[in-house]
Amino acid sequence: MKELTLKYGCNPHQKPARIYAESGELPIEILNGQPGYINFLDALNAWQLVKELKESLGFPAATSFKHVSPAGAAVGLPLSETDLIACAVDDLAGINDSPVACAYARARGTDRMSSFGDFIALSDVCDETTARIIKREVSDGIIAPGYTQEALALLKTKRNGSYAVIQIDPNYAPEGAETKQVFGVTFEQPRNTAKIDSAILQNPVTAIKDVSEAAKRDMILSLITLKYTQSNSVCFVANGQTIGVGAGQQSRIHCTRLAGEKADIWWMRRSPQVLALPFLPEIKRPNRDNLIDQYIGNYGGPACGEAGWEAYFSEKPVPMTQEQRAKHMAALSGVSLGSDAFFPFDDNIERAHKSGVKYIAEPGGSVRDADVIACCDRYGIAMFFTGMRLFHH
Numbered sequence: 153m154k155e156l157t158l159k160y161g162c163n164p165h166q167k168p169a170r171i172y173a174e175s176g177e178l179p180i181e182i183l184n185g186q187p188g189y190i191n192f193l194d195a196l197n198a199w200q201l202v203k204e205l206k207e208s209l210g211f212p213a214a215t216s217f218k219h220v221s222p223a224g225a226a227v228g229l230p231l232s233e234t235d236l237i238a239c240a241v242d243d244l245a246g247i248n249d250s251p252v253a254c255a256y257a258r259a260r261g262t263d264r265m266s267s268f269g270d271f272i273a274l275s276d277v278c279d280e281t282t283a284r285i286i287k288r289e290v291s292d293g294i295i296a297p298g299y300t301q302e303a304l305a306l307l308k309t310k311r312n313g314s315y316a317v318i319q320i321d322p323n324y325a326p327e328g329a330e331t332k333q334v335f336g337v338t339f340e341q342p343r344n345t346a347k348i349d350s351a352i353l354q355n356p357v358t359a360i361k362d363v364s365e366a367a368k369r370d371m372i373l374s375l376i377t378l379k380y381t382q383s384n385s386v387c388f389v390a391n392g393q394t395i396g397v398g399a400g401q402q403s404r405i406h407c408t409r410l411a412g413e414k415a416d417i418w419w420m421r422r423s424p425q426v427l428a429l430p431f432l433p434e435i436k437r438p439n440r441d442n443l444i445d446q447y448i449g450n451y452g453g454p455a456c457g458e459a460g461w462e463a464y465f466s467e468k469p470v471p472m473t474q475e476q477r478a479k480h481m482a483a484l485s486g487v488s489l490g491s492d493a494f495f496p497f498d499d500n501i502e503r504a505h506k507s508g509v510k511y512i513a514e515p516g517g518s519v520r521d522a523d524v525i526a527c528c529d530r531y532g533i534a535m536f537f538t539g540m541r542l543f544h545h
Contacts, residue, residue: 153178161189179324180295184308185316187293191271193220195295198273199320201225201380206275208349208372211392214255214282216262216270221382221400223270224262226393227373228255238421240264240437241285250281257285258393263414264441271295271316278303286310290438297322344544348375352538353513357525360534363511366391367488367534371513374490375542381492383543386500388415388507389488395419396507404491408500411489412507416481419508420448423472423480429455430466439464447471484508492542494518498527505531515541 155172169189171178187195194217201222205213211227228251236242239261247253252274260267272286274296283303286294293316294307307317331340352375353368370389377387381399386407388396395418398411420426421444429447431440443464446455450471454461457468489504491514501524504512516537518524528535 153181156182158189158192159186175327179321181319183299183304183317183319185293185311185314187316187318190219191293191316194218194271195273195293195318195320197380198222198271199295201376202273202275203322204348204376204379205373208347208376209369212251212255213275214252214259215273215377216256216259216267217273218266218270221385222259222377222380222394222397223266224259224394224397225373225377226255226258226262227369228252229258229392230254231257234422234427235261237427240440244281244284246281247285250279252276252279253281253285256282260285260289262394262418263397265445266414268438268441278307280306283307288437292316293318295320344379344542346379346540346542348372348379348540352540353536355516355537355539356534357516357521357537358528358533358535360529360532363534367486367511370488371490371511371536374488375513375538375540378490378492378542378544380544383492383545385492385544386411387490388412388504388509389490390415390486390508395487404493404496405499405503407491408503412503415487415507416484417445417448419484420477420480423476425470425472425476429469432464432466435464486510488513490514492544494521494541495524496520498523500524501527501531501533505533509533512536513538515539 154177158169160167161169171192198215198217201215202213209227213227215225216223230248231254239257241247241257268290269292271292272294277298278296279300280302283306287306287310295318307315330343331338350368374387374389377394378385384401384404384407386398387394388411396411396415398407401407443455446453452458454464456471461468485508487508488511489509494515494517496518510533512535
């Protein structure tokens, strides 16, 4: 297949629209549904992310994409009992028997509000366990190198049979140059083929220079995620998964604040009070996610025990006290952070410290690098200068 006609472009009034291969054939096969323009933008960026994670870290990987940036990404490490509940898969058997399923549960569990209506990418063949997770989530489609017969049958029943299922040739390698048009002007540059692995973490610049292999893994995961995140961007990672992605902000501190707020929400979802929220069994998953967000943010409403709580809970929710919040947040530690460009001020480090960051990977090169390094040393944070900027537009 050299060309595929699309229903429309980014918006319904932008038609006709298509994707096509200038030479050779498209490296994809549509197994179900009719993916759209934005679906393909998500799918092809997401596929590159998980392919690189697998190549660099050696684990099956998954990502949950929304509007051409990852809401979450993860490798296939086992889930604890708390993880299973927080990722909303504790009622499914055999999750930890499937590394691909673990990877997607973690990726979706990074930011379940943002992942609503996601496009999924898997580095490995989609198995039945992973398909069972996907089938009950609100999602637009998936791209993977293959599907088991059972998984494909499940996915084809999703969205009344219209769920987009794309199979990609895992051996496909595009040409070295890439082009895009803006306002009739064509841009050309070499593709970003920079390799991100442990070799990029050879320049520690803080007093703490030796870190664990797990910390290195998480910093690499953050940097590969940033390579496919709309810039400016900052990414928080813990235990093999993103926990907060701050994308597309004009100011780096706003990236760090956004990613840190998401990381804090991720952590608060694991608090005893949230895990014990007495939802009525018929409450659907998206409603639960919205109510949990309402509860964590203390925004008022039914989740905070105000009018209408009876429609969602078997008993009146009790809001968390400030002491409970502070105690739980104080336990968050060992977090890794990646930045797609240097930190121009130490305010980024101050904010990162509040969300348990202990390891940072960033390019370096600011005129205020010394201030940033000194701030890291005050908090016992290890920082590595990678020398590699990772802007993506």
